[in-house]
Amino acid sequence: MVTIIGGGPIGCYTAALLSRRNDIIVYEENKEVGTPIQCTGILTDTINEIIKLKKEFIANKIWATRIYAPNGKFAKIHFKKPNIIVYRNKFDQYFRDMAIDNGVKIEYNCRFTKRREILNTETRRKKNIKYDKLVGADGPQSKVSTSYGLGKRKHLRGVQALIKKKNDGVVDFFPHIGTYAWAVPESDTILRVGVAAETNTLEIFKNFKKRYKGNILGWQGGIIPLHNPKTITSTKNVFLVGDAAAQIKNTTGGGLVPGLTAAKELQRAIDENKDYEHLWRQKIGKSLWTHNVVRKTMNRFNQNDWNKLINIFQRKSMKKILSEESRDKPIQMLTKTIMKNPSTLLFLRKLMH
Ligand SMILES: Cc1cc2nc3c(=O)[nH]c(=O)nc-3n(C[C@H](O)[C@H](O)[C@H](O)COP(=O)(O)OP(=O)(O)OC[C@H]3O[C@@H](n4cnc5c(N)ncnc54)[C@H](O)[C@@H]3O)c2cc1C
Secondary structure (H helix, E strand, O other), rough: OEEEOOOHHHHHHHHHHHOOOOOEEEEEEOOOOOOOOOOOOEEEEEHHHHOOHHHHHEEEEEEEEEEEEOOOOOOEEEEEEEEEOHHHHHHEEEEEHHHHHHEEEEOOEEEEEEEEEEEEOOOOOEEEEOEEEEEEEOOOOHHHHHHHHOOOOOOEEEEEEEEEEEOOOOEEEOOOOOOOOEEEOOOEEEEEEEEEEOHHHHHHHHHHHOOOOEEEEEEEEEEEEEOOOOOEEEOOOEEEEEEHOOOOOOOOOOOOHHHHHHHHHHHHHHHHHHHHHHHHHHHHHHHHHHHHHHHHHHHOOOHHHHHHHHHHOOOOHHHHHHHHOOOHHHHHHHHHHHHHHHHHHHHHHHHHH
16 A cells, blocks of 8 residues: 555656556645646646646647846747646646546545644544555655655745736746746736745745736745755655655756656656665756756856856857757756857856855
């Protein structure tokens, strides 16, 4: 019996994969899967290597992004393959249905509170649970992680509003505002506008939002864990996956593709009795490490550094690299960047200071 805590996309996908060979139960603290929405829902084309995309959860396809510098200039990058914008509630429910179709049982209003204990959040009754293996897919503030001594994650706070505003279908990205800020077209009349930052997120957001005047249709927000390559994600029979394991790109906060990729490795580890730490790190460890190094470097940038970098991004050779390489393959992107534009190496010096 494998018990999974958390019915988010990564928990449900892990459940669906493991259900081929195991009895699975998922405990989810909310009353349903998919709400509240705490995500921008932008995915690179790599998602096609993991699942078959369904029309029902695709909101938009994006072919270009503008990366802004503090001086107002921007580099416009056209993607060779589109980024996909999903409705997160429908996306999550797709994985829920995949799990249920495979015979997985999901119990709602069930919160994991400590080792072997589940609290029913409606009746307030507690019950003890038994399992051979426990999977913590319970998000960035994973109780499974802290209960089994696997530690707390450092994180950013994200605030996002849905704003009614006509747009040209291009993602605006501001790497110098907060930790980063964005305006992502959900459709040609709705933008998902948000900021992620370590502190003062709401203040930064209020200021940033002035650039996108329009009626606010809704608020979303949440916690974005920061990947730390040293994080231990398993003990003998407890495994963390997705945001619970901080399997996330620190440059953009993208956690869906890495989390779903790690879920596949967790299924292999459990079914084939292999080392989970080794398997997922072999698949995405280097990529997440690279995002982390780039993040640490960018955290030390001043406004002038950003202006210089965006200036380099405007070069034809750079635009080609950025348009062809996926954010999920940062090593290739970084290598080509440095080879074509050796001056970008100077930015890495920031890490030394
Ligand atoms: C503002 C914002 C914008 C983002 N934008 C993007 C984006 O554009 N692209 C992208 O790829 N990623 C994005 N992310 C990150 C992405 O949302 C996460 O990486 C993704 O949700 C991880 O899925 P998960 O299943 O691991 O965790 P979650 O989606 O957090 O799911 C965890 C589930 O566990 C449940 N749970 C938690 N604790 C317990 C408990 N104790 N007991 C029982 N159940 C529990 C929760 O209710 C939840 O259903 C964004 C995040 C934020 C906050």
